[in-house]
Amino acid sequence: MIEAAGYAPTIVQYRKVGWTRAKLEELLAAxxxxxxxxxREKGTPAAELRLVDSTVSDDAIIEAMIEHPILVNRPIVVTPKGTKLCRPSEAVLPLLDRVPAEFTKEDGEVVRL
Incomplete structure (x- = not known):
């Protein structure tokens, strides 16, 4: 959707490069x-690591996210208008100065704005 709006985003391949505590804390604060x-619980070791338990500390979750980058839900979008977890993809719209007339989601759904 971001590209359909005419932007050239910088995409961080977090599953390959991983996370640092500083970057995670910066994004969370923003x-x-x-x-x-x-x-992210689905398709991750979150339950196996017992991270879904409400008593698990923020620090323990961050440590697990550093060790297992897949635990961070995505995409997290950063623009001059703010930082946001953009799930569903339409959640990115308030962060953009311009939006596409339409775009096709990864699942093939066409969204017209």
Whole structure:
């Protein structure tokens, strides 16, 4: 959607390069979020690591995210208008100065704005 709006985003391949504590904390602060807010459970070892338990500390979740980058939900989009976990993809619209007339989602759904 971002590219359909005419932007050339910088994409961070976090599953390959991993996360640093500083970067995760920076993104969380910019979003006003807690680590649990961006914890990806589906298709990850989150349950196996017992991270879904509400008593697990933020620090423990961040440490797990550093060790297992897949635990961070995506995409997290950063623009001059803000930082946000953009799921579903339409959540990115308030962060853009211009939007496409339409775009096709990864699942093939066509969205017309």
């Amino acid at each position: 979003m006003g979020a807690k680590p649990r807010d961006v914890l």
